[in-house]
Amino acid sequence: MDKENHSSDMESGDCNRLQNDDNAAPRIKDVAFLADVSTATVSRVLNQPHSVTETLRNRVLKAVGELDYVPHGAARALASRRSRTIGAIVPTIDNAIFATSLQYLQARLSGFGYTLLLASSDYNLEREHKECQTLVEKGIDGMILVGEARGQQTYEVLVKKHIPYINIWIYNPDSPHPCIGFDNYGAAYQLAEYLMDIGHRKIAMVAGINEGNDRAVGRSTGIRDALASRNLKFHNGFYEERPYSIEDGRNTVSAWLSHSSPPTAIACGNDILALGVLFECISRKIRVPEDMSITGFDGIELSAHVTPALTTVSIPSAQIGTLAANYLVARLEDKTTASKTRLSSHLVIRDTTAPPRID
Amino acid sequence: MDKENHSSDMESGDCNRLQNDDNAAPRIKDVAFLADVSTATVSRVLNQPHSVTETLRNRVLKAVGELDYVPHGAARALASRRSRTIGAIVPTIDNAIFATSLQYLQARLSGFGYTLLLASSDYNLEREHKECQTLVEKGIDGMILVGEARGQQTYEVLVKKHIPYINIWIYNPDSPHPCIGFDNYGAAYQLAEYLMDIGHRKIAMVAGINEGNDRAVGRSTGIRDALASRNLKFHNGFYEERPYSIEDGRNTVSAWLSHSSPPTAIACGNDILALGVLFECISRKIRVPEDMSITGFDGIELSAHVTPALTTVSIPSAQIGTLAANYLVARLEDKTTASKTRLSSHLVIRDTTAPPRID
DNA sequence: TGCAAATATGTAAGCGCTTACAAACATTAT
DNA sequence: ATAATGTTTGTAAGCGCTTACATATTTGCA
Structure with a gap:
């Protein structure tokens, strides 16, 4: 079963291509044999081309091309540890x-x-x-x-x-x-300050799920702390955490909107939730921004194109x-x-x- | 530099843990030594647990746990060819x-x-x-x-x-x-037929870039062939291919909308382009669907929530x-x-x- | 021209696993 | 008890590369 034809001193490897069993993928050995060099040289050509003479390098490259040689990643990783x-x-x-x-x-x-x-x-x-x-x-x-x-x-x-x-x-x-x-916290904090600066006191929030998600926590906490810094809390305790979906944004605000004292602004943990909130308001004929302000977070392309365009925090x-x-x-x-x-x-x-x- | 302590017949491997240089990651050898079995057995426990007696299996598993052993993927891939x-x-x-x-x-x-x-x-x-x-x-x-x-x-x-x-x-x-x-072609064909069935003759299309994209080609061709089947062509030759972005959707229709004979329906190669078209129409106060019909393709979540909700082809x-x-x-x-x-x-x-x- | 230093190539020892095969052991039939 | 069979474990040969080291070749300089 072993191949014997490996004496590398035969003239011109050109006509002596290794008889690979059938069409098995070529190994570095086959390339070395064809180019009449050692496997080390082939390896060098592939990994540090400049450490090999141009003549040899070309011969190797030619062999690589002829055989359609593709190095074996696992072997490479094993030997090189990368x-x-x-x-x-x-x-x-x-x-x-x-x-x-x-x-x-x-x-x-x-x-x-x-x-x-x-x-x-x-x-x-x-x-x-x-x-x-x-x-x-x-x-x-x-x-x-x-x-x-x-x-x-x-x-x-x-x-x-x-x-x-x-x-x-x-x-x-x-x-x-x-x-x-x-800084998720800082950006959210700033956003809430903006809302309060333009006069809002009745602020609610539809946040992303906080558990196991420190970005969401940062955003929620940022809003909450900013409110607290001006002695405010979420209006009526209106704060909910919801999965990332438009549908969830829509559903969440429903109850708040029919409350006797709805919020005047809803901060959302991300743009998708905000879009849901926006769509829900629109379909309920609640005027945005006149009767309700909405903010998102993320700055997805879409937020710039919906009508009205969404106020948000753009992220790089x-x-x-x-x-x-x-x-x-x-x-x-x-x-x-x-x-x-x-x-x-x-x-x-x-x-x-x-x-x-x-x- | 070589380690010598590999005689496996010493009593109880428990107190003779292999002195690994420092904290190098443990090898299968170390596990075998600790569990006092051969590396083959460790390998079996990991790959075909049931071919090993329960006693041994547990001993190996315990060693694996103690050492926090994680097999080396490349070595594994090299040896097993998977x-x-x-x-x-x-x-x-x-x-x-x-x-x-x-x-x-x-x-x-x-x-x-x-x-x-x-x-x-x-x-x-x-x-x-x-x-x-x-x-x-x-x-x-x-x-x-x-x-x-x-x-x-x-x-x-x-x-x-x-x-x-x-x-x-x-x-x-x-x-x-x-x-x-x-069947991208068939779905698009059907979509165009629907448009024609409800009376449209002046149909335009904003397609995705066709080059190197047979899905886009299928959609474009489907629409075109359906039109042809009723002796129609793209109205005024209104057919453009654009990258996947809302902005491109918007820009593309601008010219068509100010044309003396605009289309009555615009089929889009995907929902994002369609959304762009829709937003452009809305901001130009063109009533959708009364004055303009728009269709998308893909059925992204958003398409159900925009107002008016987008007619599209939903994909699994x-x-x-x-x-x-x-x-x-x-x-x-x-x-x-x-x-x-x-x-x-x-x-x-x-x-x-x-x-x-x-x- | 000769010798040291620099450079180019080859040799062969692994890298850390899996697995064919051999060996050991247990089970059942004779 | 012995042989035949089945099961469990160990031994060791690779898997296809990279790279330290040895060797061969070239270059620079006295």
Whole structure:
């Protein structure tokens, strides 16, 4: 069963192509044989082209082309201890804002020669931990996580294996972990101040689910604290947490709208929820912004185009993806990088907010 | 430098834990040593638990737990020739409808113990080919591709390596390739017939970019052929292809709307474009559907909530993701599966379509 | 021209697992 | 008791690469 024809001193490998059993994929050995060099040289041509003479390099490259040789990733990863693969765990891919980030992340990684191994946690920290282990097992070189609130054990898995990681979508100067993002709390706080500055006192909030989601917590707390700073609370205790869907936004406000003392402004944890609230108001003939102010969070493309256009906080989602890729690749190539990057969010005032009517 | 303490016949491995240099990650050897069994047994416990006695199995599992052992994916893949990884190349992640599909795909794969390696082509066939090679090199066990129009060479890479693949988002009974999806052409054809049935003759279309995108081609051709079947053409030649964005939808119709003979209905290649068209009409005070009918394609959540609600074709995007995972895993485990699955799309008639005004 | 230093290539030892095969042991039939 | 059979475990040969080290070749300089 063993092949015998490996004496490398025969003239011209050209007519002596290795008789591979059938059409099995070619190995580095086959390339070496065809180009009449050692496997080490082939490997060098592929990994550090300039350490090989041009003549040889060309011969090898020609052989690679002729055989349609594709290196075996697992073997490569095993021998070199690097997989050129980056893992990412997002709460859900099915969210415009994460999708954008992922798109840019993936594109940038691809440009650096890295591949993206993707998992989702469905906003569940246990699942996140499990997926993290799976990705680590697959041999990722670096990891991208959303937010920073998670069990210490998850971080430990990464630290133990010396896998660099970064928390995105959040910026926390006091955190021991590297991060790229913005200040959810601060942005929400500012948003609430704006609402109060233009005269609102009766403010309600439809938040995203807070559990296991520190971004949502930051937004909720930011609004709440801003209100408290002026001795206000959520009007009538109108504060609800809902999943990311238009439908949920709509349903949630129904009760509030028929209350004897409805809020004059509703802050939402994200644009999708806000859109739901907006659509519900519209279909109930409640004038926005005259009778009701609405704010979103995220700044998805759509928010600029609905009528009235949604006041929201725009987030640099594409940039987060790109920078996360930059950070990890820099770390992996031992270049220095800032371990924390603060990106700015912007309050975008559009047409769903105005001073409340004076009764 | 070599460790010597490997004689496995010493009493009780319990107090003789392998002195790993520092905190290097434990290897299967370490587990075997701790549990006082061979590495083969450890491997069996991990891969075919029932081929090992309960006593031994428990001892091994205990050792695994104590050491926090995580198998090395690359080594595993190299030795077993399976990576438990599935590749997917989508045009862009940043599109609600693909994101949904990916979310379900990923969730299902994860349930089967597989991981998703993700790449995007940006609707560029060459890039797709390159990404395909990269993924194959990483050692994916199966591949998911969107649409079926691509160079033969791309398919060959997969076939040569015996990697099962499936084209999603499309259904073509005559194709030599397995697929899961629906009939873009037929659905579009039906949509145009509906428009004509309710009286429209002046029909225009804002299509997605057709190049390198057979789904878009199918939709465009479906509309065009339906018109032709009743001796119609795009009114005034009003047919434009535009990128996937609300802004593009808006801009595109501007010219048509100020034309002396505007269309009475505009069919769009996807919901996002349709939304753009709708928003533009609304901001120009053109009544929808009285003065203008608009149709979308995809059935994103939003289309049901805008006012007026968008008439569109709903697509089973989640199902496509789930079924694609099912198919590939079945193939990899040598179970039989249908190689082509036709899913149905549905014309959802809502409030943006009505008979044209009679002049 | 000769010798040291620099550069180019080859040799072969792993990387951490899986698995064919061999060996050991347990079970049943003879 | 012995042989035949089935089951459990161990041994060790790879899987396809990379890379430290050894070797061969070239270059620079006295």
